[in-house]
Amino acid sequence: MNIVVCVKYVPDAQSDRTFNEADNTTDREGVEGLLSELDEYAVEEALKLAEAGEGEVTVVTVGPEQAVAAVKKALQMGADKAVHVSDEAIHGSDAAATSLILAEAVKKAAGGETPQLVLTGMSSTDGVMGVVPAMLAERLGLPQVTYASELTIDGDKVSIRRDGDAASETIESTLPALVSVTDQINEPRYPSFKGIMAAKKKPVETWTLADLGVDAGQVGLDAAWTKVTAFAKRPPREQGQLVTDEGDGGTKLAEFLSAQKFL
Amino acid sequence: MAEVLVLVDHASGKIRKATAELLTLARRLGEPSAVYVGPNAETAQVTLAKYGAHKVYVYDAADALEYLVAPQVEILTAVVEKTSPLAVLIPSNAAGKEIAARLAIRTESGVITDAVDVKPGGEGVETTQSVFAGSYSVTSTVTKGTAIVAVKPNSVAIEPAPAAGEVEKVDVTLSDAAKAVRIVESKPKAATGRPELTEAAIVVSGGRGTGGDFGPVEQFADSLGAAVGASRAAVDAGWYPHSNQVGQTGKQVSPQLYVAAGISGAIQHRAGMQTSKTIVAVNKDEEAPIFELVDFGVVGDLFTVLPQATEAVKKAKG
Numbered sequence: 333m334n335i336v337v338c339v340k341y342v343p344d345a346q347s348d349r350t351f352n353e354a355d356n357t358t359d360r361e362g363v364e365g366l367l368s369e370l371d372e373y374a375v376e377e378a379l380k381l382a383e384a385g386e387g388e389v390t391v392v393t394v395g396p397e398q399a400v401a402a403v404k405k406a407l408q409m410g411a412d413k414a415v416h417v418s419d420e421a422i423h424g425s426d427a428a429a430t431s432l433i434l435a436e437a438v439k440k441a442a443g444g445e446t447p448q449l450v451l452t453g454m455s456s457t458d459g460v461m462g463v464v465p466a467m468l469a470e471r472l473g474l475p476q477v478t479y480a481s482e483l484t485i486d487g488d489k490v491s492i493r494r495d496g497d498a499a500s501e502t503i504e505s506t507l508p509a510l511v512s513v514t515d516q517i518n519e520p521r522y523p524s525f526k527g528i529m530a531a532k533k534k535p536v537e538t539w540t541l542a543d544l545g546v547d548a549g550q551v552g553l554d555a556a557w558t559k560v561t562a563f564a565k566r567p568p569r570e571q572g573q574l575v576t577d578e579g580d581g582g583t584k585l586a587e588f589l590s591a592q593k594f595l
Numbered sequence: 596m597a598e599v600l601v602l603v604d605h606a607s608g609k610i611r612k613a614t615a616e617l618l619t620l621a622r623r624l625g626e627p628s629a630v631y632v633g634p635n636a637e638t639a640q641v642t643l644a645k646y647g648a649h650k651v652y653v654y655d656a657a658d659a660l661e662y663l664v665a666p667q668v669e670i671l672t673a674v675v676e677k678t679s680p681l682a683v684l685i686p687s688n689a690a691g692k693e694i695a696a697r698l699a700i701r702t703e704s705g706v707i708t709d710a711v712d713v714k715p716g717g718e719g720v721e722t723t724q725s726v727f728a729g730s731y732s733v734t735s736t737v738t739k740g741t742a743i744v745a746v747k748p749n750s751v752a753i754e755p756a757p758a759a760g761e762v763e764k765v766d767v768t769l770s771d772a773a774k775a776v777r778i779v780e781s782k783p784k785a786a787t788g789r790p791e792l793t794e795a796a797i798v799v800s801g802g803r804g805t806g807g808d809f810g811p812v813e814q815f816a817d818s819l820g821a822a823v824g825a826s827r828a829a830v831d832a833g834w835y836p837h838s839n840q841v842g843q844t845g846k847q848v849s850p851q852l853y854v855a856a857g858i859s860g861a862i863q864h865r866a867g868m869q870t871s872k873t874i875v876a877v878n879k880d881e882e883a884p885i886f887e888l889v890d891f892g893v894v895g896d897l898f899t900v901l902p903q904a905t906e907a908v909k910k911a912k913g
Contacts, residue, residue, distance in 0.1 A: 345843070345862050349727040370844065427706070428699060457843065460726070461708045462689070463696035466664070470700040475775035476664065479689055481837070491779075496689070497791065497838050498606070502780035503663055509776075515844045516837050557705030557739035561721070564732050569874070569888050576881070577895025582903025585875065586911060588891040589904075592873060594797065594819070594852050595911045 333387040333485070333507075335378045336438050337451045338468065339371040339406055341399035342458040349458065355553055356560040357424045358458055360396055367402040370453035372520035373513050375406045377483055378451050380518065388412045390441045394422060394433050400536060407531035408523030414536045415441050421541055424553025427459070431467035433551060436544040438472065446472055449490070450510040454479055465512040475505040481516035597625035597681035600652075600674060602667065602694065603643065604686045608635025610642045612794050613686040615753045617746060618646040620713050622756060624720060625681050628652060629760075630674055632659050632667055636762065644760025646753070654765040658774075664690055665773040668697040673767045675702055680741055682720050684713065687745035688793070695745045704740025711750045711849070711870075720744065728843065728862055729869030748793045749849050784838065792822045792839060797852045800824030800841050800868070804857020804878060804897055807834040811901040812856050818908040824848065824868075826858045842867035856897040860885025877901065 343349045343363040350359045367375075378389045391406040393399050394417040403414035417437050425433070438450055450472065455462035469476035480492035490509050494501045495516070523531070541548050549555060575584050589595050599621040604611040614629070621627035628650040629643040636653040643651050652674050659666035671694065675683060683698065685691045692708045699706035712723035720742035724733045737744070792798065799821045801812035809823070816823045825835035827842050841848055843866035853871035858864055860876070860883055868874070869888065876885045881894040893900050 345728065345866075349730070351731070427696070431700065454844070458727075460843070461696075462692050463699075463706060463708060466693035466696035467700050470697045473772070475772075476693065476697075477776055478663070478693060495837055497784075497793075499781045499783045501778050501782075503776060504779050505776040514837075557699070557703075557737065558707055558735050559718075559738050560733055560735050561716075561718075562734040563726075566725075566730055566732055569890075571887060572890035572892065574881070574886060574889070574892045574894060577893055577900055580903075581877070581893040581895040581900040582905075583907050585877070585891065585893055585900065585904040586907030588875070589819075589852070589908065590911055592852075592890075594873075595908055 333381070333385060333448045334442055335381060335387055335389050335449045335451060336441055336447045337374050337378045337389060337391045337406065337411065338434055338438065339375065339391055339393050339402050340368045340456045341365050341393060341395045341402035342368040342456055345457050351563045355424060356563055357553065360398070365398060365401065367405040368453060368457045370455060370457055370515060371402070373515055373517050374451040374453045375409050375411060376518045376520040377513050379410045381449070381485060390415065392434065392437050392441055393417070394430055394437065396423070403536060404531060405523065407534045407536070408527045409521055410527060413534060415539060416536060417539050417544065419541045419548070421548035421552045424556060425551045426556040426558055427461055427463045427467060428557050429551040429555060431464050431471050433541070433544065433546055434464070434468050435471035436546050437539065438468070440539070440544060446474065446508050448508045450474065452510070452512045454512050454514045465510060469510040472510065474508055474510045476510050477503055477505050478512040480511055480513045483511060483513065483517060598678050599625040599627050600671070600678070600680045600683045601627055601629050601648070602671060602683065602685045602691070603629050603631045603639060604691070605631070605633065605639055608638035610639055611686070612753070613748045615642070615646045616748065616751050617684040617686065618643070618648060619751050619754050620746060621684055622647050623714055628678070630671060632670055633657070640760050640762055644758055645755050647756040647758045648760045649758045651760050651762050652765050653762055654767060658769065661778055662774050663776040663778060664693050664697065665776065666769050667694045668701065669769055669773050670765055670767055671698050672701050674765060675741055682742040682744060685743070685745045687747045692745050695743050699743045702740055704743050705737035706743040706745070707735055707737060708745040709847070710744050710746045713744055713746060725870050728866035747847070747849065789816065790820070790822045792824055792841070792846050793848055795822035796850055797821035798824050798841070798848050798850045799854040799856065800826060800858060801829055801835070801856050802826035802858030803828040805829060805834065807832065809835060811898055811905070815854070815901045815905045818905045818912070826864050855885050856901060858885055859883045860888065
């Protein structure tokens with residue numbers, strides 16, 4: 333089974349993330365970036381499926397030059413090959429345009445067809461909208477089987493467990509399908525030394541919009557269907573009162589809540 | 596006045612609070628109409644009218660709820676094509692965001708998720724989101740098509756505004772594609788009697804410091820009528836269900852009062868609670884980063900502080 337995993341290169345959540353003053357887009361250069369943590373679960377699940385049977389894992393990313401680091405990490409984990417879609421015209425693309433580029437890249441990566449299984453994380457750790465998997469499924473005309481905390485493939489059937497607020501559901505679809513996974517599904521492996529060395533020899537293809545037949549006018553900041561008009565750093569919270577418990581910490585806590593009219 | 600659609604979030608006809616909030620917000624933009632998918636529409640209609648729905652578009656065949664997301668997308672697409680609304684407001688939960696996403700592609704419209712505010716703007720519908728773990732506030736405008744906005748719970752105070760709530764059936768035949776992903780089994784979670792995490796006015800969360808014993812956290816929560824949350828560390832350790840996880844990969848909550856007990860306050864957790872109105876923490880480690888956020892903090896053992904606070908709260912409430 334051929335599996336395509338879509339991943340994203342994001343600014344490190346531990347760093348001071350910010351925006352570009354000029355065009356209100358996410359600053360992807362001033363801060364250290366990496367493979368989005370939530371995408372590691374999708375890569376791991378793909379590797380497990382491939383290891384359990386026949387198959388090949390291709391990772392695809394869309395992003396600026398440095399975004400190739402995201403697919404390289406996936407190759408180090410064990411993916412077979414990688415695709416990096418990079419084009420200046422992509423800068424500032426919204427989720428809808430990103431899903432358009434990804435859809436074409438996924439098809440091309442699978443030899444012009446729709447792959448049996450497209451895997452994604454549940455959301456990125458920067459934009460965190462969680463809409464690209466659903467949009468990609470819509471673009472590819474695939475059933476979407478999302479927020480999987482367990483995944484089973486049996487012949488041409490895929491089955492997942494999805495933990496909702498009110499219920500734990502079992503959800504089934506036929507393949508091909510797009511599946512997004514949560515951070516509950518597995519424990520992503522760390523690249524081994526052997527994996528890191530092997531990754532150096534694995535193929536990374538770099539494609540432009542022209543390679544995908546996507547018109548540059550359909551993507552990028554100017555073509556976005558939504559526009560960020562302003563951003564503002566939230567003022568840091570002023571540190572409040574700190575007390576050390578000397579046998580009356582609970583009482584003092586209740587007094588604070590009472591003074592704030594919570595009781 | 597322009598029509599604004601609200602996708603109804605309900606359990607067998609019982610309207611969730613988020614729906615009343617969306618109807619309240621929709622009135623700022625235009626004339627609200629509700630889109631209801633599932634049986635028991637007549638029960639829902641009364642509440643929807645009370646909160647301002649002029650029309651209630653109903654798709655009442657039970658089949659729509661057997662499949663994941665896609666039926667709602669087809670039904671909403673049909674209503675959008677028929678009514679050309681100014682905006683569609685959808686609850687910003689897992690299913691809601693995905694419905695919004697597919698609807699956006701299908702109708703070639705801009706989509707915003709996790710909005711905490713929605714209002715009319717000069718160039719179109721204007722939204723506010725809280726991003727980068729709550730460290731930035733971003734204002735956006737939908738510039739294409741129908742504004743599709745997924746709005747977080749607790750974004751507005753509910754205001755009743757009685758309207759006609761005239762029922763209109765939606766005549767759609769679901770495609771085979773909409774029936775591709777079937778929900779074959781649904782095990783309801785045991786009812787705790789506590790409010791839902793994302794809707795609660797007060798949330799009390801426990802972390803690594805509980806050592807797996809959530810007793811004091813739950814008892815304190817119950818004294819306050821609060822929902823119970825958990826940090827990722829506590830969930831990963833198997834101490835509390837994932838559906839109660841507060842943080843980047845769990846729920847993002849924004850209650851009036853947030854109490855963090857035995858939680859250090861890593862960025863992963865802060866992303867889920869930083870926009871809470873009042874923050875209180877109990878932690879043994881006075882260096883814990885959570886104390887940078889608090890309005891009130893107790894440096895101490897949650898196993899002595901919380902039970903004492905619980906007793907004091909019960910006493911104060913009589």
